[in-house]
Amino acid sequence: xxxxxxxxxxxxxxxxxxxxxxxxxxxxxxxxxxxxxxxxxxxxxxxxxxxxxxxxxxxxxxxxxxxxxxxxxxxxxxxxxxxxxxxxxxxxxxxxxxxxxxxxxx
Numbered sequence: 001x002x003x004x005x006x007x008x009x010x011x012x013x014x015x016x017x018x019x020x021x022x023x024x025x026x027x028x029x030x031x032x033x034x035x036x037x038x039x040x041x042x043x044x045x046x047x048x049x050x051x052x053x054x055x056x057x058x059x060x061x062x063x064x065x066x067x068x069x070x071x072x073x074x075x076x077x078x079x080x081x082x083x084x085x086x087x088x089x090x091x092x093x094x095x096x097x098x099x100x101x102x103x104x105x106x
Contacts, residue, residue, distance in 0.1 A: 013038055013041045013042050013045065014038065015034060015035075015038065017041075018034050018037050018038050018041070019034070022034075083096070
């Protein structure tokens with residue numbers, strides 16, 4: 001059993017834990033929301049505890065949800081627009097590129 005699950009089973013989920021998790025996630029909640037979150041967390045832990053009772057002897061781990069892997073399609077070259085046609089709808093461009101405001105500063 002993963003260590004974090006053992007940690008949850010031994011810990012009481014209370015308002016302080018919800019506040020701590022909200023702080024770590026940089027989230028803010030109203031009091032009513034906190035109570036709802038606490039209730040949901042208790043239900044999740046109870047569900048995981050219930051799953052721990054299932055006998056999985058002889059069941060191999062599931063790596064993918066289905067047997068399909070790398071379902072690919074053929075690449076077919078189809079029509080496209082020329083560079084000059086693409087630049088026609090640009091509010092600001094030069095003859096080669098779209099011009100956009102600088103977003104990364106050094």
